[in-house]
Amino acid sequence: MAAQHSLPKxxxxxxxxxxxxxxxxMIPIPAGEFLMGTSDEDIKRLQVKESDWAYExxxxxxxxxxxxxxxxxxxxxxxxQYPVTNMEYHLFIQDTGYRLPKGWxxxxxPLEQALHPIVGVSKxxxxxxxxWLNKLTGSNYRLPTEAEWERAARGEDGxxxxxxxxxxxxxxxxxxxxxxxxxxxxSYSPGGDSPCGAADMVGNVWEWTSxxxxxxxxxxxxxxxxxxxxxxxxxxxxxxxxxxxxxxxxAREGMAATHLSPMIGFRLARSL
Numbered sequence: 223m224a225a226q227h228s229l230p231k232x233x234x235x236x237x238x239x240x241x242x243x244x245x246x247x248m249i250p251i252p253a254g255e256f257l258m259g260t261s262d263e264d265i266k267r268l269q270v271k272e273s274d275w276a277y278e279x280x281x282x283x284x285x286x287x288x289x290x291x292x293x294x295x296x297x298x299x300x301x302x303q304y305p306v307t308n309m310e311y312h313l314f315i316q317d318t319g320y321r322l323p324k325g326w327x328x329x330x331x332p333l334e335q336a337l338h339p340i341v342g343v344s345k346x347x348x349x350x351x352x353x354w355l356n357k358l359t360g361s362n363y364r365l366p367t368e369a370e371w372e373r374a375a376r377g378e379d380g381x382x383x384x385x386x387x388x389x390x391x392x393x394x395x396x397x398x399x400x401x402x403x404x405x406x407x408x409s410y411s412p413g414g415d416s417p418c419g420a421a422d423m424v425g426n427v428w429e430w431t432s433x434x435x436x437x438x439x440x441x442x443x444x445x446x447x448x449x450x451x452x453x454x455x456x457x458x459x460x461x462x463x464x465x466x467x468x469x470x471x472x473a474r475e476g477m478a479a480t481h482l483s484p485m486i487g488f489r490l491a492r493s494l
Contacts, residue, residue: 243313243358246490248300249374249418255295256373257380259438260288260472264382271388275467288472291380292439294369298494301366301374304407304421305339305429305489306351314351317358323347324482337406339422339487345430345455345479348488355490366491367447368433368456368474369440375424375459376471377417384416384423389466394425397465404462424469427487428457435476453479461485 265285268276279285308331314320315329322329324342331338343351345365352363366374375384383389391398393414395405404426411421433456434446454476460468463485467473477486 243355244310245359246306246310246363247303248490248492249303249420250300250494251296251298251370251374251418253296253298254378255293256376256378257291258294258369258372258440258472259291260285260470261291261380264291264380264472267382267387272466275465279467287474288438290438291472294373294440296369296373299366299370300492300494301370301418301420302490303419305427305487306348307337307407308340309336311340311343311351314354318350318354320347320350320354325484335404337408338404339407339427341404341427341484341487342482343487344482345477345488346451348430349449352490361492363490363492365430365432365488367442368431368458369442370491371423371429371431371458372471374418374420375416379417381417382470382472384420384471385414389469390414391466394422394460394469395462396425396460396469397463399425399462401462422459424459424471426462427459428461428475428483428485429459430486430488431456431458435474451479455479457486 265276265280269280311323312330315322323340326342348365352365355361355363381387385393393410395401395410408421415421416423432447432449434448434450435454435456436446457475457477460473
């Protein structure tokens with residue numbers, strides 16, 4: 223959805239806003255290959271360790287969207303250490319008059335949730351925020367591709383969770399944690415961090431990517447990185463409302479670019 227008002231052109235405004243904005247901490251990811259998707263060995267491991275749901279998923283072909291596991295090469299890029307927070311998104315609203323996220327009361331978030339990830343925003347809302355931030359800073363922030371997100375979450379070795387191959391409810395905010403809502407970004411650091419040091423890559427909130435929801439193998443040249451307002455885009459990471467079965471580095475879902483949910487937010491990426 224487009225902003226309600228065009229971005230102000232006054233240079234004094236731009237300087238003042240730039241002085242207030244908190245730039246994201248970006249983690250460099252070097253160019254290289256990684257394992258993307260879920261392997262047959264991963265499924266067998268899950269069936270042994272988490273048989274209460276893994277056999278059912280296998281019997282109903284629910285792992286198919288994550289297969290086959292395949293090797294993907296990525297150029298170097300940066301990923302934000304944390305998802306975008308309420309405090310960061312609020313400055314965008316103040317400076318542009320953009321519509322409020324779904325779920326806010328009045329014109330701001332609850333004060334105690336300043337460092338919680340922003341939710342109730344569509345992919346189109348996330349793109350509007352990024353356009354504003356890039357204009358303000360002269361940078362080239364963007365959403366991560368699905369492959370970039372997964373590489374940042376699991377590293378190069380194809381691990382199931384950011385910390386390894388065994389689920390641990392003390393390392394992420396999922397339904398098992400019984401928080402019944404979002405938690406401040408970084409609450410589970412460093413124990414829940416990914417190999418590159420990114421926090422909250424699973425649990426807390428689903429995160430928008432720039433990639434259309436299409437079958438594997440991942441190929442950025444096959445049209446899946448086209449930006450369509452009516453497209454169905456990949457979200458990653460699971461969320462506080464969902465169980466561990468979706469808090470895996472390879473779990474993926476597709477949502478309309480206009481979809482709003484109290485379980486979906488986003489984090490930034492940037493090309494090197």
